Amino acid sequence: MRQFLSDNAAAVHPRVWDAMRAADEADAPYDNDALSRRLDEAFGALFEREVTVLWVATGTAANCLALATLCPPHGGVVCHREAHIEVDEAGAPGFYLHGAKLILADGAGAKLTPDDVRAAIDPIRDDVHQVQPHALSVTQASEYGRSYRPEELNALGALAKSRGLGFHIDGARFANAVAFLGCPPAQAAGPCDALSFGCVKNGGMSAEAIVFLDPAAAALARYRRKRAGHLQSKGRFLAAQLLAMLDGELWLDNARAANAAAAEIADACGERLMHPVEANELFVRLTAAERDALRGKGFGFYDWGEDAARFVTAWNTREEDARTLADAIAAL
């Protein structure tokens, strides 16, 4: 089986394994161990500014713990109608934010522009009867594999600031966006207040990082993380994964590999592509018969509605598999 279902269950990178094994010896519990205490500095170097970093096991927890520092229970978080936090997190924001509302905006490619955000929030009356927006969350790369350019994030950040909105980025595939953009990570994160920095989909096992720009927000999130049962006692194994990723730019190497595989397939898709491929996901117009044909050749992928399919590459997608899929699509 040549697997293009998702990157979320891929194997763990050998260097991540090595780092975890190296962390086996007992150290202080929770995040008092030596590895966890190195995270702020390691991510600070990456983002070229002081940050405070918390590990958690999942992207859902990362997103929600970050958002809970930006939006009170009676407030709202603006996000795309197809954002992962709205569609695929089982209402976790409602849980973590104590009933706060997701205010849904529309935008091409599951991305939002300032105009899209304004269209969602300008109609909200400034009174106590309507839920007021308190934060903005966007996904980098987006749910359709589109990457925000630095200037787009700056424009969103400026709007957020002018409206008093906290700014969060769901970076479950942040690495793929940075690899695509070729810019410094800080630019790919724009002027956000908190970033969910993905690792699991990129060769990690069970660690994501929440990168906070505001230490006070991070301090708050520490209490909330424990309260949510996400403070693991052997947290050193999560820190080890994250540090291994940053070490020698493994995170970027992995993302580049996934992106390269996606690009190779994209080249074969031509007009079939529903969205430009700017990360490691492809949304491809394919009839049911065509999908059957591909599956018959051993390719695994999800249907995307009636007339399309989604393919996702991973850090360990084999060059040969990508080329074979590209050829198979081209041959349809």
Add this chain to the structure above:
Amino acid sequence: MRQFLSDNAAAVHPRVWDAMRAADEADAPYDNDALSRRLDEAFGALFEREVTVLWVATGTAANCLALATLCPPHGGVVCHREAHIEVDEAGAPGFYLHGAKLILADGAGAKLTPDDVRAAIDPIRDDVHQVQPHALSVTQASEYGRSYRPEELNALGALAKSRGLGFHIDGARFANAVAFLGCPPAQAAGPCDALSFGCVKNGGMSAEAIVFLDPAAAALARYRRKRAGHLQSKGRFLAAQLLAMLDGELWLDNARAANAAAAEIADACGERLMHPVEANELFVRLTAAERDALRGKGFGFYDWGEDAARFVTAWNTREEDARTLADAIAAL
């Protein structure tokens, strides 16, 4: 340093590592993988009845997801005043149970008897002004390392049933209790509705099991687990840890080793012991000077109030370290 601070940060057992490595190849995400799908059967064999099992990363999450199936937001959970869920989980039950209340009971050794429970709930007026009890939670082994006998659990279960209370066991150190009691696991769990089955403190890395007797409760908990950000996409690595533990009774071997080390130290403590040692924790009367002396010899442990210390052994506590500590205490 000879470490007796806690078992919660100990190294991971080699067979757990092996099982995790063996799970590396991509499988279906979340809990759709082959290993996760084996959990019900494996734990069913252990408990000699049908059960439904969910993995989560922490004991706090296990406890809270279990309790959330037994108590509504407007209800209360009876527990010991020194229960972990009351004292050391940062208010997680308040979060997961949406403001439900912990109704605190007193009992010797952090254990509860039916009389203790009645003393806590009988004064509650049966009207809408007071929070009504809906569940009972006890810890096996208790926060003071005491183990409930099967007949004690049966009596608690009978009371719970007669009062319409769900019955939960926090088994963060369930293995140590079973190893101490020498009875079948089912008897050490009594007639509970849900059990948090600990693994992390017993040689695991990042997996605990919630064992549900009622499949409907488990189905509910599945939604809540995802909603809490605890559904890891590479869940196979959690399942692997749990299965490795059950394989060949590793969980019992590990617990027996920890208990044996504790017993050896206990023998040296005599009258200093504040509680009988029925698992792997020791609470020992020691003056500040005595504690200083022990620390001077390289032993690590926590103070317990002004005049005592807590020692915890782990699956990998070295026989030599336990003996040396025993000798040092005896020589005080």
Add this chain to the structure above:
Amino acid sequence: MRQFLSDNAAAVHPRVWDAMRAADEADAPYDNDALSRRLDEAFGALFEREVTVLWVATGTAANCLALATLCPPHGGVVCHREAHIEVDEAGAPGFYLHGAKLILADGAGAKLTPDDVRAAIDPIRDDVHQVQPHALSVTQASEYGRSYRPEELNALGALAKSRGLGFHIDGARFANAVAFLGCPPAQAAGPCDALSFGCVKNGGMSAEAIVFLDPAAAALARYRRKRAGHLQSKGRFLAAQLLAMLDGELWLDNARAANAAAAEIADACGERLMHPVEANELFVRLTAAERDALRGKGFGFYDWGEDAARFVTAWNTREEDARTLADAIAAL
């Protein structure tokens, strides 16, 4: 000033005042007084079946306490995108339902058909990643003053039943719907599980009724009402309002008066009407200049977007004022 802004701040009907004054003498507190204890029977007679009735002070509380009996915290409530619970209750459902989600459906006139409901819920994958629908809530009369016919409610109820959804009706203006439909109240409530029966907008002061078909749901709501701070100690004054309304069909007389005033104005609006007038609200296409002209003549009303206005009549709208407004609109 001839006021057509809303019915929600109108004067209290004299018979309601009389009933409140008659309730002045101390009685048992909360809902243990004689008047509160008569509610089940009085509403039971009205709806021709056994019901359990709780008073609360506001429609928001009524809606949310009802819905909280039908949908768990991890679930979703299907409602119209312009439903009051979505648009004008400050996120109260998120608060009362502990983060449950409103699943938004579209439908003409702020009404929903079974097809509309299906269009909203059929795309929801039946897995733990997406919030599953647990309840349906519709507004009778709708937010655009449209009344559901009994057969429409029956069809919705049948769908709800087949999908396992609880069925709630927000009847803030239920009286106006019944007055319009001319059918027995039970038919205007359809096969719902719980009805928020409005009184404040219809000549009451501070009382709404939640009518439960299931006594167990009502019992649950009693705890939740107290927990929400809605159990008033002098609850007899709320019961008095509700009983006064039912006495001699005052509730219907008041609604008929409001509807008649609305109908008179509607006749003058002709093509200007955006929605058929089936209760006591009118949505009328009027340019800014026309609205200025009407306001210049002393009429009070809200703008409705750029090119329309909303007029609401009340139980005490003077016949003369309605006629004058009708004439003024006709003369534009």
Add this chain to the structure above:
Amino acid sequence: MRQFLSDNAAAVHPRVWDAMRAADEADAPYDNDALSRRLDEAFGALFEREVTVLWVATGTAANCLALATLCPPHGGVVCHREAHIEVDEAGAPGFYLHGAKLILADGAGAKLTPDDVRAAIDPIRDDVHQVQPHALSVTQASEYGRSYRPEELNALGALAKSRGLGFHIDGARFANAVAFLGCPPAQAAGPCDALSFGCVKNGGMSAEAIVFLDPAAAALARYRRKRAGHLQSKGRFLAAQLLAMLDGELWLDNARAANAAAAEIADACGERLMHPVEANELFVRLTAAERDALRGKGFGFYDWGEDAARFVTAWNTREEDARTLADAIAAL
């Protein structure tokens, strides 16, 4: 029946009725009416400083909305073990504060001293595993009818400030405390951040005031009030009650009358009194036989445990009834 069960269901004072009737004519809805807009000034004059005031229907709602501005969901509120918010509000703080914890302190007469508060919070470890205190709530007069002296409140306020705790007063019977203390209201409220100012027990019908010292907290509470379904559309009737109370010191006159009746009974109780009578509640040692005898003479009151009774006087307790009760107790 001579009623001493509670003041919470007493008749409404005629001047409150008059004020409500005078408010009948339609005005702007919610709290945009002329009466609601006078509250800040009226209470500001009473407390001799700028305040922001919100009406709500119940003391439970007042307490919880106030506390929700002082304590985050992951925090704790220190209160007496017998505080109304702990014992008799059905877990409402857990609901409104999203799972925040009540940290229980002990103190004589249901009052707290700084030492009592310290005894409750000093043992709390300053780490993420334990719920940290964020606010302090005391009851004036206390649940045993004891009134805090101004200097006692100042000492509590100083402690609260030094520990970073918000300071709330549950003043369900604040009027009785002020009447007893004979000091300016501001001194009876001490340096609190928010006060629940009771009216219902003191001759009102359905209005309590939350008096905020911090306008930002009040602004937050406005959203939360609506979100909790406590923003009544005919709010003018609540404002009318509160203004009637303040007008000509009716609130103090009513409280003085209740206190005087209590004092008359207290004089007859002598050694039977469990607590000094500093408001309008009496806790009196009476055997079951004595209680039977009193009930046989037509007095209504609650048992208080096995060997005592609670008597509560109200604004309209008849002088003759108080004297008769006093005589009957003296004659036992």
